Amino acid sequence: MMDVPLSAWLLLDNARRHHHRTEVVSRLASGKTHRYTYADLATRAHQLMGALDVLGVDPGERVATLAWNSYRHVEAYFGVPCSGRVLHTLNVRLSTDELAFVMNDADDRVVLVDPDFLPVIAQVAPMVPGLRHVVVLDDTAGDLVAGALSYEDLIADRPEIHPQPLIDERAPCGLCYTSGTTGRPKGVVATHRSTYLHAMGVSSGAGMSVGPTDVVLPQVPMFHASAWGLVHAAVGVGAGLVLYGGGLEPEPFVDLLEEERVTIAAGVPTVWLGVAEELANRTNPLRSLRHIVCGGSQPPRSLIDRFQRDFGVPIIQAWGMTETSPLASLAWPQPRMHDWPEEAVLDTARTRAGLPIPGIAISIRDADGDEVPYDGSTMGALHVRGPWVASGYLHGHGAESFTDDGWFDTGDIAVGHPDGYFVIADRTKDLIKSGGEWISSVDMEAALMAMPEVLEAAVIAIPDDRWLERPMACLVLQPGAQVTPEQVRSHLEAHGFARWQLPDRVELITEIPKTSVGKFDKKVLRSRFSA
Template identity: 40%
Template sequence: MNGNMMFQPLLISSLIEHAEMYHGDTAVISKNTDGSMTHSNWAQVAKNSKRFANVLQSFGLSLSDRVATVAWNNHRHLEAWYAISGSGLICHTINPRLFPEQLIYIINDAHDRVVLFDKNFVHLIVSIKEYLPNVEHFICLDAYDSAIVDAFPEVKFYDQLLDTQSDQYVWPELEESLASSLCYTSGTTGHPKGVLYSHRSTVLHSYAISMPDSLNFSAMDVVMPVVPMFHVNAWGAPYTAAMVGCSLVLPGPMLDGISLVNLIDQYHVTNALGVPTIWQGLLTAAHQLGSQLHSLKRNVVGGATCPPSMIKTFRDVYQCETIHAWGMTETSPIGSVNQLKAKHAELSEAEQFKLRFSQGRPPFGVTLRISDDEKSQQELPRDGQTTGHLQIKGHWIVDTYFGKNSNALTEDGWFDTGDIATLDADGYLSIRDRSKDLIKSGGEWISSVELENIAIAHPEIENVAVIAATHLKWDERPILIAKKSATSQITETDLLNYYTDKIAKWQIPDKVIFVDTIPMGGTGKVLKKDLREQFGAILLES
């Protein structure tokens, strides 16, 4: 016997409808590509979404056709997001930091029929458009600009297109399992792979990250997603912002520390989301400007392991709670969030702080386990000590990569993340390393993450990476690549001595290499593959 309850499909269009109806006057603030500010609200975002849905309908697109966006976090991008998915098309967000060859591959692999792009990417799009046979419409997310027309005669302009359309549009009642958006993995090895999210998975994910024990969004908040909308849909923040009706501050392309400090202080941002390199720049800028970041109550750190020293600085200097989270493109992305439980109130402040170093525990909707190898169904103990391959299953976890015939799961239905981790009895996850980044020295494993966390805590170090270098006796040994602060006089010996009493002596890196820059990928992750190619044989040379 079924329950006697209404059924309504879980659709992305319902999020923007809710925001328009109950939070219409709540601010949506956007920094444009030219540095100017646009002050809008959820009602206006909803109206423009409907106008653009009418534009897309006039193109004669079919259900589930792909519409690509190459854009930063701004109000036009947000409006287009809801228009695309809400009207039954698939919003394909693309990382503009990729190489042109990767962009061409991704757009063609997705069979995108429309490409939307920010004004500052016009030259990039012009340079690749002849290699995109499936694309029928190129739309600049801006007002008419004759200089762009000169370079790109067939271009259309978002603002002009909106002016031709009514804001009357009835969102179709779609199947909730229908695809809503498409993101590609960063593709550090081989071609990027597409992850196709559904309306249902996206709405459930939005519920999950809004909860107090998760990212804790509410209508009282002013949320700034610094993580780009092309990076796993800005971790779902724009969807959840509409769901709970909070204010939204979209920082555009200017993600330097000074710009972010000014936005936080001017618009009283309470929650912000970004990768560790972003927060390192913010802390440096806040110190330089003398800002106390008074409004900032919480910042979410993901995309890479958060150094404990960063959590400490946000807490002690700025009275800001740092929420450490873990996820990936294949997990929508939230797989775990670090929030304490009631019983942890009995712990000392130092013990609580130590617990904050982990990536947290899974929200309802996903389950984690560790296994003895990538394909095994043999689960390892949840004792906080035993390391294994991290695997995940749940309502918003990938099943099959876009366009692939075989599924991406183990035989018993789990997705292997490629991370090596521990789990404790409460579900707290500690990522020890990526499986490909672990260092095996004389048959013993060394975590590059642990070594990096120690080094980055040194006050004269701005950024670090630890990689495995080939060693004649021990097979592999860790070496530390480090970027000094501008005024630092630190030496290799000084930095190696900093490890004393913090880690076993045999795990201390064999060498320190100081560099001017550490290569970063488009999502803010260190490109260790590049570093291994450059420095992986350095111990054989001495």
């Protein structure tokens, strides 16, 4: 067999040669729509490679992006790593101090920035001594940042084909930082090899099932874990790519899904909760949508059920982390379930973290490091390994998360089932230990969000003199809805929770705080209510 190095170049070159007429459609933050083909994308990505040469960016140096999802961002996804540099996607929701930290930690040399974020970069750039160039992703650079360059001016007149550099498949390709829910964010470096293999895993039937006949809309920020690998996968297999930039508004987002005949979309549960309300006002919506991939946190059972029942679209739950590139498993039903009632498929497959993609191995271990039985009830610490799983963090941080026998300790608590599926019972730090017994906040949240009055629910531990910890439920209600603590506890009892597991407190709040990637930020709630 030929020993062909695996790299991001292979993904882009396949699109350039064989899918050059397939479109990339961007709904920009301004509300305008931009469309061009993979031929255009490839040309401009090659021009960016030449522009980085002109700027004197050496192979292996970091080029950052601070940008919404858009065609120019896709050009950077390929132009930067395919020229031998390393793409560092910056989270647009970080504070200026956090941005300065990760840019210095990564040693970024160039930043490509959307005009919307120029005021932020104007504050951050003086805090990053190694930063040499600010490039504005626009026709003009403006005057907010001294010495800034216009992206369009920079790539203009560059050659349309850049010679392919010699890239070791194990060389760095992309850099993304964890969300830093426990201390400072840590850098995860993907290689060209891992990026290519992850893209193939994402496109496979065991992954997100992306092929040349599909049109894909990743409503996952491109700054977050490489948009779950969907951009690389779509370009690699020649699927149509649709991008929504700026803050999400359900009405134009659904318009985009319908007008561009999107077949696969992906996003966190909060995206689909808002979209469901918009879809309820439409007749025969989403006629082209084949399935939705939902990750980031466990989607409520009621949400999965609603999309299948009311809109005819299955939600496929996915699990992964920045450290797993991020896709590791999806909750596809198995062939034996084809004739099952949907309720049974929900219980057995769709509400679980899923089945690992081939190449990903999981190990669920007890406190002594021994594997627990996959009996559907025994909890253990979830470990994972595979060709697109990190073997360490940048600069050696967080070494305690990597075991001597070559596994990554995810910090999740999981339960394995005899049929091969596994379930995330909780994050280690979110489990509630009451009187020596564990209570899963994830299970309780799922049950609470099945109440018709409840829009969102987060369950946290609060200190207790007798039991050490007790659960507290924080609820955001549907507009106009009312609910009492007694009704909440009765509902949980009816859904299988023992009396000792029921929350001692129920707090009605207007909003559950979110992390920079849209997950419930329980550390903020714990700080607020645990005093």
